[in-house]
Amino acid sequence: MLGQDLVGVSSIHSTPVYQILLTRKYLTSKIMPLLAAIAVVLCTAMVLITWSVMGGFLKNLVKSGRTMIGDVAIVWPNVGFAHYEDLIEMLEADPMIEAACPMIESYGLAHLPGDRTELVVIKGVDGPSFDRVTGYAETLYWKPLTAPHPKDKQQRDWRNRSHGLWEQKYRDGLGLKEYDANTDRQVGAAVLGIEVSGYNIRELWGGYTPGVVVVPQTDGTTRDVQVLMFDETITLNLLALDGSGRTVDTKTRKIPVANEFQSGLYDIDKQTVIVNLDVVQDMLNMDQAERIDPDGVDDPFRVVIDPLTGLESLGAGPAMLIDPARVTTVLVRGVDSEGDPRLLAERCREIYAKFAAKHARVPPAENIRISTWEDQNRTLISAVKKETGLVLFIFSFISLTAVILVLAIFWSMVSEKTKDVGVLRSIGASRSGVAMIWISYGLAIGLMGSLLGGALAYAIVLNINPIHDWMGEALGLTIWDPRVYYFVEIPNEVESDKAVIVMLGGVLSSVVGAMIPAIRAACLSPVRALRFE
Amino acid sequence: MPLLEVQNLQKTYRLGRVSVPVLRGASLSVEEGEFVAVLGASGSGKSTLLHLIGGLDRPDRAESVIRFQGESIYGMSAGGLDRYRARTVGFVFQFYHLLPELNVLQNVMIASMVRHGFAFSARRTGVRARATGLLEAFGLGSRLRHRPAELSGGERQRVAIARALMNEPRLLLADEPTGNLDRKTGDAILDALGRIRAESRQTVIMVTHDAHVAARADRVVKLEDGCVVAEHSRPLV
Numbered sequence: 001m002l003g004q005d006l007v008g009v010s011s012i013h014s015t016p017v018y019q020i021l022l023t024r025k026y027l028t029s030k031i032m033p034l035l036a037a038i039a040v041v042l043c044t045a046m047v048l049i050t051w052s053v054m055g056g057f058l059k060n061l062v063k064s065g066r067t068m069i070g071d072v073a074i075v076w077p078n079v080g081f082a083h084y085e086d087l088i089e090m091l092e093a094d095p096m097i098e099a100a101c102p103m104i105e106s107y108g109l110a111h112l113p114g115d116r117t118e119l120v121v122i123k124g125v126d127g128p129s130f131d132r133v134t135g136y137a138e139t140l141y142w143k144p145l146t147a148p149h150p151k152d153k154q155q156r157d158w159r160n161r162s163h164g165l166w167e168q169k170y171r172d173g174l175g176l177k178e179y180d181a182n183t184d185r186q187v188g189a190a191v192l193g194i195e196v197s198g199y200n201i202r203e204l205w206g207g208y209t210p211g212v213v214v215v216p217q218t219d220g221t222t223r224d225v226q227v228l229m230f231d232e233t234i235t236l237n238l239l240a241l242d243g244s245g246r247t248v249d250t251k252t253r254k255i256p257v258a259n260e261f262q263s264g265l266y267d268i269d270k271q272t273v274i275v276n277l278d279v280v281q282d283m284l285n286m287d288q289a290e291r292i293d294p295d296g297v298d299d300p301f302r303v304v305i306d307p308l309t310g311l312e313s314l315g316a317g318p319a320m321l322i323d324p325a326r327v328t329t330v331l332v333r334g335v336d337s338e339g340d341p342r343l344l345a346e347r348c349r350e351i352y353a354k355f356a357a358k359h360a361r362v363p364p365a366e367n368i369r370i371s372t373w374e375d376q377n378r379t380l381i382s383a384v385k386k387e388t389g390l391v392l393f394i395f396s397f398i399s400l401t402a403v404i405l406v407l408a409i410f411w412s413m414v415s416e417k418t419k420d421v422g423v424l425r426s427i428g429a430s431r432s433g434v435a436m437i438w439i440s441y442g443l444a445i446g447l448m449g450s451l452l453g454g455a456l457a458y459a460i461v462l463n464i465n466p467i468h469d470w471m472g473e474a475l476g477l478t479i480w481d482p483r484v485y486y487f488v489e490i491p492n493e494v495e496s497d498k499a500v501i502v503m504l505g506g507v508l509s510s511v512v513g514a515m516i517p518a519i520r521a522a523c524l525s526p527v528r529a530l531r532f533e
Numbered sequence: 534m535p536l537l538e539v540q541n542l543q544k545t546y547r548l549g550r551v552s553v554p555v556l557r558g559a560s561l562s563v564e565e566g567e568f569v570a571v572l573g574a575s576g577s578g579k580s581t582l583l584h585l586i587g588g589l590d591r592p593d594r595a596e597s598v599i600r601f602q603g604e605s606i607y608g609m610s611a612g613g614l615d616r617y618r619a620r621t622v623g624f625v626f627q628f629y630h631l632l633p634e635l636n637v638l639q640n641v642m643i644a645s646m647v648r649h650g651f652a653f654s655a656r657r658t659g660v661r662a663r664a665t666g667l668l669e670a671f672g673l674g675s676r677l678r679h680r681p682a683e684l685s686g687g688e689r690q691r692v693a694i695a696r697a698l699m700n701e702p703r704l705l706l707a708d709e710p711t712g713n714l715d716r717k718t719g720d721a722i723l724d725a726l727g728r729i730r731a732e733s734r735q736t737v738i739m740v741t742h743d744a745h746v747a748a749r750a751d752r753v754v755k756l757e758d759g760c761v762v763a764e765h766s767r768p769l770v
Binding site for chain 2: 017018021022025026029419420422423424425426427428429430431433525526527530
């Protein structure tokens with residue numbers, strides 16, 4: 001009653017005016033809040049830069065990994081399945097599917113110039129249709145450049161010169177065919193991953209130049225030979241399988257190299273050789289062929305030619321069947337590149353079921369393997385995701401120092417301002433009102449620090465490549481070596497949702513850091529506070 | 534009914550493991566408009582008495598009672614006690630206790646900011662006028678923008694009195710307001726307090742150890758070992 005009678009009923013608990021005034025005064029009159037704000041700026045910037053670069057790295061990795069495999073793969077390994085043209089037609093008729101292409105995936109031995117032999121992954125594809133599904137043309141390395149690479153300041157990139165040659169190489173690589181002067185016709189060709197041969201030298205500016213090998217001569221001298229892989233021929237050894245998957249033959253063939261590709265994923269670029277589909281089908285006995293029908297009856301009207309005399313006669317002979325060509329894989333690209341690949345995979349399974357119902361000698365729908373690009377890259381993606389998470393965790397943990405720093409600074413300031421707390425309580429400020437001064441103080445420092453930290457991170461990430469180049473030139477410091485990281489450029493994109501999360505984290509950390517001293521201030525006895533020395 | 538009634542006030546402080554009884558059943562009654570001086574030696578419990586009357590501290594025992602206009606202030610909630618301090622009581626301390634970051638005008642106005650809360654913004658003009666008027670009355674009209682560090686001791690104490698009076702409290706509690714000042718400056722402060730009393734019949738309780746200062750009061754209460762041992766209606770000197 002007295003409290004209300006004497007002082008009225010209006011509350012004085014939430015009194016922002018004096019809190020705002022004191023927060024502003026405390027912020028501007030001491031060096032310590034500035035130090036706290038700098039700590040928040042640096043921690044916010046550090047976490048955001050790390051997350052942006054690592055996130056960009058992961059994004060590039062996923063993009064590169066997806067380049068060579070499309071969105072969904074329908075796979076029946078080793079023996080493969082027939083009538084794939086029909087399946088592709090059915091798939092491409094679906095509104096969810098943009099394009100589909102055949103592929104044979106196998107292992108082989110590639111004999112390279114310099115008498116080297118490498119175990120490689122063979123991908124037998126039809127260049128143009130493979131490009132529609134995977135964007136393969138983009139990965140072809142030897143092609144004319146419209147502008148020199150910004151990092152190639154001395155213009156040492158071969159692709160800046162002889163545009164006609166690179167234009168031809170690009171066409172040959174895309175079609176996986178090359179003109180053979182001996183036979184005067186186009187023959188099936190191969191395109192190697194840029195790292196397969198080991199003869200291309202990755203430069204600091206991120207591109208490749210053909211390397212030089214030292215060849216010993218019979219007279220005891222040596223000769224430097226520049227190896228131009230895109231002009232070389234390799235020898236491929238493949239194991240041909242029969243329809244039941246048994247090895248029936250080892251096929252060896254010399255194949256010209258039409259070009260090289262760079263997917264961006266080191267493993268793929270180091271191990272993969274893309275070869276014309278016809279060549280691979282032929283070498284693996286997966287092309288269209290006649291076979292004797294074991295259940296067939298002799299045909300009495302069959303014309304038989306005597307190989308010795310050349311005379312024709314009507315006679316009995318075995319009944320023949322046509323075995324259609326086979327592939328191990330059909331790659332599919334969805335219309336919506338950002339859509340959920342699992343939905344696309346489900347649709348592919350439905351279409352395959354209809355396809356399997358139409359054709360007798362194809363794997364049944366329940367056995368066929370249908371996987372998304374994410375499934376195929378799961379190990380790699382999850383490894384990078386975990387690495388990103390780990391780095392973020394470590395940096396966030398380091399950022400706890402900001403919280404501790406804010407706490408220490410606020411603790412010291414509350415101690416210094418103990419008398420002020422006593423004075424404020426003596427003129428009627430509530431405990432919560434006093435606490436709010438310090439919480440507002442933390443909020444102000446957090447907001448200021450986070451906004452400036454976000455801006456700093458944005459500026460650094462956006463210009464991270466020029467900054468890195470400058471460090472290289474001025475200080476001789478190269479942190480991001482493209483020969484190691486495999487991407488020429490450091491990812492330089494700040495995602496707004498990440499920025500918001502990190503900045504909110506910065507504000508929250510500061511408020512939490514201010515909370516303990518604020519509670520301490522609120523709990524101080526006014527009398528003890530006034531007597532504090 | 535007296536404006537303020539203090540009965541059997543007991544308070545003990547702990548210094549480490551030692552309990553130090555400061556007030557041992559002090560009782561006091563103050564009428565509206567009265568100027569009471571509490572006289573006592575250092576450690577006699579004068580300041581503690583003032584802090585308890587002002588609601589800055591709580592007595593140890595339930596039988597200790599402080600009634601303002603007949604109602605116990607320690608029956609109030611924490612919020613009620615905050616409001617009591619904001620609107621009913623004005624404190625003047627020996628060491629001024631001004632906020633060093635604020636200028637003179639802000640130091641006086643902050644009492645009103647705390648009292649009015651959100652409503653302060655609407656009253657800002659009136660509050661500023663009252664604060665300026667008080668400071669001019671204390672001869673500080675030219676020092677409004679100065680920080681406390683730029684003022685003399687006497688000036689600081691005048692600012693502290695202006696702050697205490699800002700919300701027109703029913704009760705002014707002064708804890709040795711001249712204890713840190715030389716005699717001449719102290720007298721000037723007491724003259725200023727006297728003027729206020731004369732103009733507004735302000736109830737004042739002033740704590741002092743100086744009989745000369747106490748002589749200005751209507752009534753002097755002598756405190757010894759935590760108990761009121763004597764009361765005199767004017768002057769002891």
